């Protein structure tokens with residue numbers, strides 16, 4: 559059966575998912591697109607040699623009977639209203655991370671989804687589908703390195719626009735690790751601290767902290783250290799080491815051919831984050847479409863996962879605003895609705 563998809567927001571990741579859904583994932587028809595900037599979506603359709611309805615107002619796309627599934631890849635501020643509209647229209651929805659701007663908005667979405675009596679939404683935390691993280695989780699679960707004690711992580715972007723501020727470094731960049739680490743560790747966060755260090759000269763704006771350090775402790779006593787640096791200049795660099803009682807798990811990087819040339823031995827570092835996790839995005843969408851095409855609930859990261867990440871991100875922003883003071887975290891219990899069957 560062909561699933562009819564409408565995509566709201568044709569920016570970096572929206573265009574990438576448009577390509578993925580039309581060229582890589584089977585049995586999908588992208589029937590409609592929409593972007594707030596007039597002409598932007600049509601331009602991208604033309605560039606990719608595709609035809610679809612081009613709406614200016616996302617309400618029209620959401621309510622189009624030719625759209626069964628809404629993919630929200632709009633800017634962060636717009637996620638909340640688009641997801642709420644999709645849920646109110648009774649449509650399955652895939653929303654890129656972050657689910658919404660803060661925990662309150664995420665809780666509204668959780669409540670709206672629950673009215674359907676089953677899951678309707680998946681959040682684009684694609685690293686859950688990256689085979690290297692899946693393997694890491696399995697090895698943690700199997701006790702390969704004994705109990706995890708510490709995590710040492712890096713989330714570097716080559717660059718971001720000047721207006722990419724500290725709050726985006728949390729809710730749009732660090733949110734990946736915030737979501738991932740408690741999943742990897744089967745644990746909950748106890749507290750979080752975020753502070754800046756000496757600023758890079760590539761940061762133009764006084765208000766922006768880059769790089770920054772995120773530290774979290776889990777209830778189980780694991781300490782997490784994460785460097786977030788979104789203008790590192792040299793590439794897209796993701797590090798994740800899990801240090802356990804008996805050994806260390808290291809996330810591999812994407813294999814690149816090594817070059818011996820001009821008295822040098824080198825391998826490239828990727829610069830584009832979409833390329834680094836390309837296969838994770840493909841696996842993620844295949845899984846999402848497999849379920850919703852059969853009128854089944856999606857099983858990937860849920861609105862509840864989006865909510866937990868947002869509660870943590872809210873605390874992270876609070877800590878950053880108070881010179882890195884430690885902010886305690888406490889989460890309500892995961893409702894039965896969101897417990898995997």
Ligand code: ISE
Nearest residue numbers: 713714715730731734788831
């Ligand atoms: C972007 O939205 C992503 O999801 C990337 O993984 C992240 O590295 C980048 O900082 C974000 O802007």
